Amino acid sequence: MKLLKKLFFFFIGLSFLLLIAYWFIGKSLSPDYNGEIKISGLKDKVTVFYDDNGVPHINAQNNEDALRAFGYVHAQDRLWQMELIRRLAAGRLAEIFGKDLVRVDKLFSGLGIEEAAVNGIAKIDKTTEAYKLTMAYLDGVNQFIDKGATPLEFYLVGVEKEKYTLKDIYNVFGYMAFSFAAAHKTEPILTEVKEKYGEAHLQELIGSFSKNLTINKTQKNPEIQAAMSEAMNIIYDKLPVSSFMGSNSWVLAPEKTKNGKVILANDPHIGFSQPSVWYQSHIKTPTYEMYGFNLALTPFPLLGHNREYAYGLTMLANDDIDFYIEENNPDNSLEYKTENGFEKYKLFDKTIKVKGGQDTTYQIKVSRHGPIMNDIIDQVNYDKPIAMQWIYTKLPNQLLLDVSYDLSHASSIESFKRAPANVHAPGLNIMYGDAKGNVAWFSSAKLYQVRDSLCRQVYLDGASGKDEITEFLEFEENPQAINPDWNFVYSANQQIDTVRGELYPGYYQPQDRAKRIVDILKSQDKFSREEMKKMIFDVTSSTASTIIKDMLNGLDVNNLSSSEKEAFEIISAWDGTYKKNSVAATIYNRLLYEFYKSTFKDEMGKGFAVFLNTQTAKKILATQVKRQESVWWDDVTTKTVETRSDIINTTFKNAVSFLQNQLGDNVDNWTWDRVLSVEHEHAIGKAGGLLRKLFNVGPFKTVGGNEVLNNQIFDLDSTGYYKVKSGPSTRRVIDFSDIENSVAVLPTGQSGNVFSPYYKNQATKYVNGEFVKMKLNQEEIEKSENKLVLLPE
Structure with a gap:
C-alpha cells in the first residue's frame, strides 16, 4: 500500500514537472506580442x-x-x-x-x-x-x-x-x-483512353465540356x-503544405x-x-x-x-x-x-x-x-x-x-x-x-x-x-x-x-x-x-437533385427491397442540401462512386482512382447520366454487352448494400455527419500519436460537400468515408x-x-x-x- 502511495505521488510530481517544463518551453518559443x-x-x-x-x-x-x-x-x-x-x-x-x-x-x-x-x-x-x-x-x-x-x-x-x-x-x-494546374493529372488519362479505346470513348468525355x-x-x-x-496524385498526397484548388x-x-x-x-x-x-x-x-x-x-x-x-x-x-x-x-x-x-x-x-x-x-x-x-x-x-x-x-x-x-x-x-x-x-x-x-x-x-x-x-x-x-x-x-x-x-x-x-x-x-x-x-x-x-456558407447543390432524377430514371423500382425502397424515396425527394443530419447526402455520394465505378473502371483500370476525382469526371456526370446510348455502358471485362439499365440498377443496389454494411440496416441513421469530417494536418502532426494531438487541429464534424458554395472538397473512393482535404x-x-x-x-x-x-x-x-x-x-x-x-x- 505504501509503495502504491509512493508511486502515486511520484507520477503526480512527474506530471507537475512536465507541465512546468512545457509551460517554460512554450513561453520561450512563443511569439512576442x-x-x-x-x-x-x-x-x-x-x-x-x-x-x-x-x-x-x-x-x-x-x-x-x-x-x-x-x-x-x-x-x-x-x-x-x-x-x-x-x-x-x-x-x-x-x-x-x-x-x-x-x-x-x-x-x-x-x-x-x-x-x-x-x-x-x-x-x-x-x-x-x-x-x-x-x-x-x-x-x-x-x-x-x-x-x-x-x-x-x-x-x-x-x-x-x-x-x-x-x-x-x-x-x-x-x-x-x-x-x-490540372493538365498534369488529366491529360495522361485522356491520352490513354484515346490510344486504348479510340476516338469515340475520348469524344464522349471531352464532348461534355461544352454542355x-x-x-x-x-x-x-x-x-x-x-x-x-x-x-502526380501520390506526390500531391505527400505535400506538407497547401495546394491550390478552386474558389468562389x-x-x-x-x-x-x-x-x-x-x-x-x-x-x-x-x-x-x-x-x-x-x-x-x-x-x-x-x-x-x-x-x-x-x-x-x-x-x-x-x-x-x-x-x-x-x-x-x-x-x-x-x-x-x-x-x-x-x-x-x-x-x-x-x-x-x-x-x-x-x-x-x-x-x-x-x-x-x-x-x-x-x-x-x-x-x-x-x-x-x-x-x-x-x-x-x-x-x-x-x-x-x-x-x-x-x-x-x-x-x-x-x-x-x-x-x-x-x-x-x-x-x-x-x-x-x-x-x-x-x-x-x-x-x-x-x-x-x-x-x-x-x-x-x-x-x-x-x-x-x-x-x-x-x-x-x-x-x-x-x-x-x-x-x-x-x-x-x-x-x-x-x-x-x-x-x-x-x-x-x-x-x-x-x-x-x-x-x-x-x-x-x-x-x-x-x-x-x-x-x-x-x-x-x-x-x-x-x-x-x-x-x-x-x-458564402450555403450548402445546397444547384445540380444534385437533377442529376439524381436523371440517374435513377429507368431504375426498376418494382425489384427493390424494403430498405432499397426507403433509400429511393429519401434520395428522390432530396433538394441537394448537405446538412449534418442529411441521409440523402450520404446516399448520393455513394451512388456517385458506384455509378462511376460501374461505368468507367473496366476501361480505366488503375487510372480509375485518379480519373474519379478530376474535373473531367465531374463535368461529364450531368451528361453521362442522361445518355441512353454510350460506348462506356458496356463492361469490357464480361462477355455480355451491358446497357444503361444494367449500370443504373447495379449502381443503386451496390450503393444501398454498401451503406447497410457500413452504417447499419436503419436507413434513418445514415446521416452525413457520420461519414464527413475535416482535420487540419500539420506536417509533423501527420506522424500521429502525441504529435497529432499537439500539432493538428480537429477533427471536426462539418457541413457542405463537393461543389456547393461551402465547398468541402473530398475524394470519392471505395471507403465510404469522406475526409475533407480542401475548402475555403x-x-x-x-x-x-x-x-x-x-x-x-x-x-x-x-x-x-x-x-x-x-x-x-x-x-x-x-x-x-x-x-x-x-x-x-x-x-x-x-x-x-x-x-x-x-x-x-
Whole structure:
C-alpha cells in the first residue's frame, strides 16, 4: 500500500514537472506580442497592435519601415510554414523528412521553377518601390531568424535556420502556379483512353465540356493514366503544405445592395493544412493602408481591402500546360527531332540531399517544350519522351513584383487594371469592387492560339512543328466584365466566355457553384452584408437533385427491397442540401462512386482512382447520366454487352448494400455527419500519436460537400468515408457601406506557432459559419491588449 502511495505521488510530481517544463518551453518559443524589440534598418519607431485574433496592425511612418516590420512579425508567426514552402518549390524536403519525399523533390526540382526565378530576378529593376519594399520585407524575416525564438518544429526535425533570399520568394509563386494546374493529372488519362479505346470513348468525355455550362460572360461598360496521373496524385498526397484548388467570389454593384454600396465576397479554395495558408495583417503609413492576406514568404497581399477598394482571387482553370511527345534521334539519345532537323537537349544535373540516406543525383533533359517528364517522375513508362510546356516557365513571369504590388497599391480602377494585364501564369480570376461603385472581373492569364481542330487535352506532336502555339493574345481579348448591366460579377472556376468565337480550353469546374451563385443573386433585387455571410456558407447543390432524377430514371423500382425502397424515396425527394443530419447526402455520394465505378473502371483500370476525382469526371456526370446510348455502358471485362439499365440498377443496389454494411440496416441513421469530417494536418502532426494531438487541429464534424458554395472538397473512393482535404481558405465579406465592420474567418487561426493563443482560436467559428471583424478603426485598434514596439537599432 505504501509503495502504491509512493508511486502515486511520484507520477503526480512527474506530471507537475512536465507541465512546468512545457509551460517554460512554450513561453520561450512563443511569439512576442508585447514589449519592445530593436531591429536594424528602421528609420523610425514602428508600433504593432495585435487584436484579439492575433492580427498585427502595423503603424509606421514610411512604407519601408512598415514592410521591414511586417517581415519580422510574419516570420515569428509563420517561419516553419515559410521553411516548408521554400523547400518544396526548390526540391529540398528530403533534406529534413528523408527518402519518402525524394519523389516530391525530384518533380519540383525538375520543373524549372528555380531556373525561372533566376531568370526573372536577373531582369528586376532595382530602382522600383516594389523591389525596395520586397527587400525590406526579406530583411525583416531574416532579422527574426537572427533575433527571434526558433519554432519547435526546427528542433523536432533537426534543421538549422537559413536566411531567405529573393529566389525563395519567387519560388513560392512558382509552386502556387503549378498547384493551380490540372493538365498534369488529366491529360495522361485522356491520352490513354484515346490510344486504348479510340476516338469515340475520348469524344464522349471531352464532348461534355461544352454542355451544362454557366458561362462567365464578357461585358465592358464605361467606368466608374494514368501512370503520370497516378504518380502526380501520390506526390500531391505527400505535400506538407497547401495546394491550390478552386474558389468562389462575387461582387455586387450598388444597384444590387440594400445600402447602395459595393459588397465583395471571396473564399479561395485551397488545401487544408495547419497553419492556415493565409496570414492577415493591417498596414498603415501616411501614404498607404491595406488590410491584406499574404501567403508565406510574400511581401504583398493577394487578397486585400482598404477604405477605397477591395480585391480577391479565384482560379481561372485555363489550360496553361501542354504535353508534347518528343522523338529522339535514333543515333543520339541526347538529340530530339524538330521540323528543322535534330536539336540537342539542354542537360541539367540535379542533386537531392536525403536525411539519413545517400544523396540522389539525376539528370534532366529539356527540349524546346520543357523538361522531359520521364526523367523526373519515375512511374512514367511511356515509350517516348514526354515534355511539359508550361506558360509559367516559357514566358517571363511578372507575378511577384509587378502584379502583387499593383494589386495592393492601386489608386483607381484604371491603375488596378495593370495587375491583371501582367499575369501570365497561373491563370486567375481577379475580382474588384470599390467605394465609387465600380465592380469588375478580369480573366487574367496569357491566353494563346493553336491550329484549328487541335485537341489540347491529349499529348501533342513535338516533332512536326504542327502543334505549336501560333499566337499569344493581347490582354484586351481576355474575357472580362466591368460594371455589367446585370449588376454583379462572379467566379466559381467555371467556363469563361468565348475567345475569338470559341470556348477557351481549360479544366474548368462544372457549373454547380456558378449556377448556385447566379440563382441566389437573381432570386431577389438587393442584398445585405448579413445575407452575403449566409450565402458564402450555403450548402445546397444547384445540380444534385437533377442529376439524381436523371440517374435513377429507368431504375426498376418494382425489384427493390424494403430498405432499397426507403433509400429511393429519401434520395428522390432530396433538394441537394448537405446538412449534418442529411441521409440523402450520404446516399448520393455513394451512388456517385458506384455509378462511376460501374461505368468507367473496366476501361480505366488503375487510372480509375485518379480519373474519379478530376474535373473531367465531374463535368461529364450531368451528361453521362442522361445518355441512353454510350460506348462506356458496356463492361469490357464480361462477355455480355451491358446497357444503361444494367449500370443504373447495379449502381443503386451496390450503393444501398454498401451503406447497410457500413452504417447499419436503419436507413434513418445514415446521416452525413457520420461519414464527413475535416482535420487540419500539420506536417509533423501527420506522424500521429502525441504529435497529432499537439500539432493538428480537429477533427471536426462539418457541413457542405463537393461543389456547393461551402465547398468541402473530398475524394470519392471505395471507403465510404469522406475526409475533407480542401475548402475555403478564408471567407471574406467586405461592405463599403460599413467598411469598418467587414468580416473574415480563417480555418484554424492566425499563428503557425503551436504555443500561440492564436494557433487554432478560429477553428470552431469557421466550421460553424461564423466570422470575426477585420478592424480598420484606429481608435478601436489601439485598445488592443497586445502592443509590440519595434525600435531602430
